[in-house]
Amino acid sequence: MTVLIAGAGIGGLTAALSLHAAGVEAAVVESAREIRPLGVGINLLPHAVRELIELGLGDELAAIGVATAENVYCDRSGRRIFTEPRGVAQGYRWPQYSVHRGELQRLLLAAVRERLGADAVRTGARVVGFDGSGARDRVRVRVLDRATGAVEDTYARALIGADGLHSAVRAALHPRGGPLLWSGIRMWRGATRAEPFLTGRSMVIVRDGDAELVAYPIGGGRINWVCQVRMSEPGPLTGEAAWNRAGRLADVLPYFADWRLGWLDVPGLLTGSGEILEYPMVDREPLPRWGSGRVTLLGDAAHPMYPVGANGASQAVVDARVLARELAPAEGVPAALARYETERREATAAVVRANRAMHRAGARTPEELARLTDTYRDTTGGDVRTLNARASLSCR
Ligand SMILES: Cc1cc2nc3c(=O)[nH]c(=O)nc-3n(C[C@H](O)[C@H](O)[C@H](O)COP(=O)(O)OP(=O)(O)OC[C@H]3O[C@@H](n4cnc5c(N)ncnc54)[C@H](O)[C@@H]3O)c2cc1C
DSSP: OOEEEEOOSHHHHHHHHHHHHTTOOEEEEESSSSOOOOOOEEEEOHHHHHHHHHTTOHHHHHHHOEEOOEEEEEOTTOOEEEEEEOGGGGTOSSOOEEEEHHHHHHHHHHHHHHHHOTTSEEESEEEEEEEOSSOSSOEEEEEEETTTOOEEEEEESEEEEOOOTTOHHHHHHOTTOOOOEEEEEEEEEEEEEOOOOTTTTEEEEEEETTEEEEEEEOSTTEEEEEEEEEOSOOEEOOSOOOTTOBOOHHHHHHHHTTOOOSSSOHHHHHHTOSOOEEEEEEEOOOOSOOOBTTEEEOGGGTOOOOTTSSOHHHHHHHHHHHHHHHHOSSSOHHHHHHHHHHHHHHHHHHHHHHHHHHHHOOOOSHHHHHHHHHHHHHHTTOOHHHHHHSOOSOOO
């Protein structure tokens, strides 16, 4: 019997590859009828890149990613305030990569199909419920076939809810789990063909009052940009949060129309993007427990976080590797999932909290920014020496 993973996002696909590498049979069910290269830029921190390299994906990753060299904080006239080296330049043994999310997902999907088999990922199949109480050695998972509308039972050794921000597995485990929490910030995102800036591998972060721009190259001559504008005080989200919701240039451009960095044409970036996506910056309160018995959560389903510290996908990758290491022994699935949760739940809750602190901080002097970035690294498990010295999570 296989371990069934709900969701073929970054976390679910990495979990499938990690379980396979650990000798555990796995399969994925994905709600979308077709896996299309959705999203724009995403960052993989060295702790996640290490795991993907150890899964044998180093060359493929290097081919699609840009190895980030530095984060540059500056004002809206382009004056540099603080520079933080990143990845290998910071002393890590592994790079940080900026990639297109859709291209990363496609890379992982191809590897899953090649290694686990062409049928390892079933699309158009949504997990709608489960029942782990009947039998001791398996969980019954209810899967909706979106083409026929039929709901089938399938049995698995374990169910991993890697089904993202609106996780059905999480909702079933935590029916009173609380709402999405909005930071009060609206985010617009896009990717534009544009000339490289600074080192060509720099990420720039510019804040002016309630508006902030983050921009970085993602390969293929594209610059990924994220514009954030504070609209209200933090509180429960009343509207919808969807990663792929279309945004409008007219809503975002007025906040950035007169920004002149000199070496980066900000209005040109925004107007040149083929597609603009809009997303409210949301997270959820960390859970006191994730799973129960043979069911657990992974990635955004377990710990949705503000997309500000480059940790959303990175933490999902580490979750996947720890999960596989714990499930590798043939016996004792509930105990293995409990060990996984013990290792990952508090660690990822700390990242959720650090992302909140990071985005609320008013820091803007070089000293304040140095302190802020050091604290963020230390509280999110990114200490250079610790990561460089830590044993591999691979189990064979
Ligand atoms: C379409 C999309 C676009 C995104 N774009 C960006 C971006 O541009 N920048 C960024 O920083 N982050 C983006 N993200 C979020 C980012 O991918 C995650 O924060 C991070 O990678 C953690 O991944 P995850 O695997 O936990 O969740 P996700 O990557 O969100 O994957 C969850 C997967 O589960 C599937 N799913 C949902 N419900 C069910 C169900 N009941 N049964 C089976 N499958 C289900 C979803 O279709 C999805 O494929 C995007 C996510 C999505 C889904």
